[in-house]
Amino acid sequence: MDATRYCSRLASHEQMPGTAEPVDVWLLLEYRPPWRAKAVSNNDLAVEIANWFSGLPDLLATEGLKARLQFIRQPELEPTQVRLLVGCADSVFEFPADGYHELLRVDVLDVVANPNGYAKRRVDEPRYFVCTNGQRDLCCARFGLPLYHALRERFGARVWQTTHLGGHRFAPNVLVLPQSTLYGRVTEADLDDFLEDTEAGLLHLPLLRGRHGYPQPAQAAEAYLLDQVGGSWSLRDVAESNNGWHVSFTCGSETARLRVEQPAEPEMILKSCADDQAKPVRAYQVESCSIRTSLQD
Structure with a gap:
């Protein structure tokens, strides 16, 4: 029997609605090396790339927008490109590149201001991002990884691992884009009902933490x-x-x-x-x- 003290078990009675951090723009960068506890700010990206990515929230703040940075990965795949996903205006845009330096060309401000101009980059089906970073909190790996694999079996490349989403005690946490909605305590037993709603663009109330917008x-x-x-x-x-x-x-x-x-x-x-x-x-x-x-x- 696992005797580890997991915060998500000890806080299982806590109310979830109203616990999602307000976010206007999601910036999700594919980063496949091992993640440290605070991976977005502590990683091995080249200095130019790290400065570019970490500076995007300040850039968007000039337009009155709050951005959140995430790393994402699909460890079982070996893609030849890296991808940047931008979630905004009820849409998700995917930018593949042969290397990180190529992503420097992406005008994130313009993507947010003129989303209709990036129709070819828009993805139509929901994307699922499961927090799995056990270096940040044990619950994220212990409960997030099994859920990630269960979702991958259903939706393949539409499912990603991601870094800290906030609220370890609600693990497993799942961000759904373009709905821009956060869910907590999602288990494999919940998936049929959960996915019936999210795939239809509806909120799944039993597991809802909140709309990030x-x-x-x-x-x-x-x-x-x-x-x-x-x-x-x-x-x-x-x-x-x-x-x-x-x-x-x-x-x-x-x-x-x-x-x-x-x-x-x-x-x-x-x-x-x-x-x-x-x-x-x-x-x-x-x-x-x-x-x-x-x-x-």
């Missing part, structure tokens, strides 16, 4: 709204007020308004297998929800 209070509000009401809602507004948030969504002529708060007393959670002590966590909680039609506004 939404602030975290809105992530929690959306999960609550879909669970309680159903439908297809679009985020309208998020406003911080009186130690909480007012979040509104629209669906046709209807507007949903939700009040989201965090408890005054945090729950103590072991957030990583390497942590010596539990840390305070305040989950987002929906305190009220009202729905009105446009005639009532």
Whole structure:
């Protein structure tokens, strides 16, 4: 019996909606050598390539966009090229190159600003990125690797290993693009129902951590709204007020308004297998929800 202390087992009761880091643009670079704990910032890329890749978030920040860097790989393959994937505007664009220096030609700002100009680089089917970096946290390898292999059996090259996605304690974590949605605690037993939704472009509520394009209070509000009401809602507004948030969504002529708060007393959670002590966590909680039609506004 495995007696290792895994944070994902100890935190299995923790609420997941509202735990995805807000991200506007995903930059996923294929890097096949072994990954260190903080692989994106500690690797063996040539200095010019490392500086280019690490500088992309600052470049996109000039346009008011938050970017996240990831390494990706498919260890069982031996491709002759390296690839950069850019996730933005509900799309994923793939740029293959004969070497990293060729990727320096990719104008990431233009890809984000003019996605229609890169139709030939757009990939149509969902891509799955499973966090598997055991050097960062034991749970990512222990639970992520089996899930990666199970997904690979179904979808082949559409599935990638990736570096830290945040939230070791929710492992296995899976990023789905172009949905730009993060899921946690995904197991092989969940795959049929999970993939039925994600392949159709739908959210799979039982394993949802949140849409990366939404602030975290809105992530929690959306999960609550879909669970309680159903439908297809679009985020309208998020406003911080009186130690909480007012979040509104629209669906046709209807507007949903939700009040989201965090408890005054945090729950103590072991957030990583390497942590010596539990840390305070305040989950987002929906305190009220009202729905009105446009005639009532």
